Amino acid sequence: MDLLKNFKLVENGDGYELIIYFEPGSTDVEFAGELGKLKDSGESLPQNLIDDIRKKFPDKKINSVKLMLGTVLLSSFMLGLPISAQAAEPSGKTAQTQSAYNYNVNVSINGKTMTFQDKPLIYNNITYVPVSEFGKALGAKVWWNGESKTVGIEGNGSSIAFVRGSVSARVNGVQKAMPASLSIGGTTYAPLRFIAENLGYKVTLDSSAKTVDVSAGANIYTVSSGDSLWKISSKTGQSVDSIKHANKLASDTIYPGQKLTIPNAGTASSTPPSPSVAAPAPAKASSPAPATAAAKTKWPDTTYIVQPGDTAASISKKFGRPAQDILKYNYMSSEEWFEAGDKIAISGYAPRANTVSPGQDTSPARHGTAVDWVLEGQYLVKRNSTFTVVDVETGKQFRGKMLGGYNHIDIEPLTASDTAAMKSLFGSWKWSPRPVVIYINGMNLAASLSGMPHGADTVDNAVSGHFDLYMKNSTSHSATTSASYIQEHAAAVKKASG
Structure with missing residues (x-):
């Protein structure tokens, strides 16, 4: 038409x-x-x-x-x-409209001036960059969902997603205001500072050289069970004092799931002790989970079912408890967000077990450990986690990403080729589940995967919808789901555990 x-x-x-x-x-x-x-x-x-x-x-x-x-x-x-970036140089009255885009700007990354096929530009006094090229230059993964017009950038431990043209974005699941992106000649442009800083980079402007420099900021480290500041110091090459200073820690207390800023080598206030120096005793974690994990199977007296729109701040106000305590009791960092339907602990720590440890396995396997979803699995596989899925019966593999879910994992294949690999397991899309193993952070976890796409999706992967991925004691999100379907998943998880 x-x-x-x-x-x-x-x-x-x-x-x-x-x-x-x-x-x-x-x-x-x-x-x-x-x-x-x-x-x-x-x-x-x-x-x-x-x-x-x-x-x-x-x-x-x-x-x-x-x-x-x-x-x-x-x-x-x-x-x-605005007019297309590829338009020929106009003259007269139209030349005034061409000035809406100012291409007289350079972008450097860690001191190196970059050359992009689609040039960076200034619009409304904001520097814009082509998302795909800029993301790749930073070593980030960039994805596009043509159906929902959603752009995603993942790197440096952070993720950003926004609908093209929107004035907000999701940063690690939290909505933030963002200058509207542009679409020029089919290329999506996004505000450089917003993208770079939310991926953990520093942005400085050299007006004389008309250059915006993007440099590596501090790295983010997620505390694992059994970690201490000494161990993290040894892993990262930064001193305990510099890590404490960067995170404003008054003591050596840390807890699993906590995100720590690790300063760059050039900003460290002191160097880590020599290997010949005896290591201090591991710091005592403020979460009692590592010490009492096996026995921690009961919920505290006060719990809560998260409602749409709830945040740590709003729940804190509702119960009169510090927001930081609510996050701590549920093994969450300040960057994570609650999902409607989640059961969370208010007056003490949520139940948690620790039967597996990150790094215990060196490669994907066809059998894994059956970990309880409520007590352990939900803390090992979180929203936006990516992992390898291994089919128990054939050994075939594909990559997946957790879209969300609270009673089980809602999973999306990561790319179109991953979707093709997954579909080859089922032949045609069907609800009947298959035993699979999730390989994530050096752990093989027994699971069960159904093959029927449904509901929301966020990834451009040649299929519309997401899939159900169950672990031990996972249940449905819906009260109307048949008991036989849940039992099929339970049987498949048992088979995946060997």
Whole structure:
């Protein structure tokens, strides 16, 4: 359907107003009416129409669009579409609209000036970079979901996801305001500072050289069961004092799941002790889980089922307990977020077991340890975790990512090739589960995977929806799920454990 058959461009400020005319009785009128309804519901023009406008007027800045039925105004939309980055250098009046994009900016990473196929630019005094090229230059993974128009960047222990054109993004699951991204010639541009700083990098501006420099910031370390500051010091090459200083720790107390900032070598306040110096006794963790894990199977007196929109702060206010304690009692860091339906501990530590340890296995295997989902599994596989899935019967493998879930894992294959590998196990998509092993952080965990896509998805992987992945004592998210389906998963987990 060509909606741009009859139109007129009218100069409007620093750009143009596009007026699209529809003739009474034409086949396009019904669709035009649907576009008019979008305005009433607060929505914007469909992306395909926006793309058509860009293609039709590659050298014009379209500020607004009017839809006219004869002399009757159906609706109008503010657009503010800058001209294409690939447009030829214009002259005269149009040259003023070209200045909406300023390409007179350089980007360097750790002191090295980068060359991108799609040039960085300044728009509204904000430096923008092509997401895919910039992410790869940082060594991050960049993904795109064409159906939901969602962009994702994962690296340096952090993840960012946003819908193209939105003024907010999810950073490690937490929503943050973000300058709107741009789409220029099919390339998605995002604000450099927002992306870099939320991935843990430092951003500085050299105005004289017109260069924005991105340099490695501090690394983030997630505390594991059995860790002490001494062990972390030995692993990272940074002194205990420098780690305590970077994280404003008043004591040596740390707990599993806590995220620690590890300073760069150049910012360390002192060096770690020589290997010949005797190591101090491991620091006592503030979470009692490592010491009492086997016996910690009961919930405290006060618990709570998370409701939509709940945060640590709101739950803290509701129960009159410090937010940090609520996070600590549930083995969570301040960067993690609660999911509606989760059962959490309020007056003491949640039940937890420790039957496996990170790094105990060196490679994926066809049998794994059956760990209890509630007591242990949910702390080992968390939202946005990536891992290898091994099919017990065939030994075939594919990579997966945890989308979410509280009673079991909602999993997505990581790429289209991973989806193909997974589908080859089932032949065709079906609910019947298969015994599998999850290999994550050097641990092989027994599990059960069903093969029917359903519900939400976030990854561009050639399948719409996610899949159920159960561990020992996992249950359904829905009270209407049949007992036989849950039992099938339990039997598959048992088989996966050998």
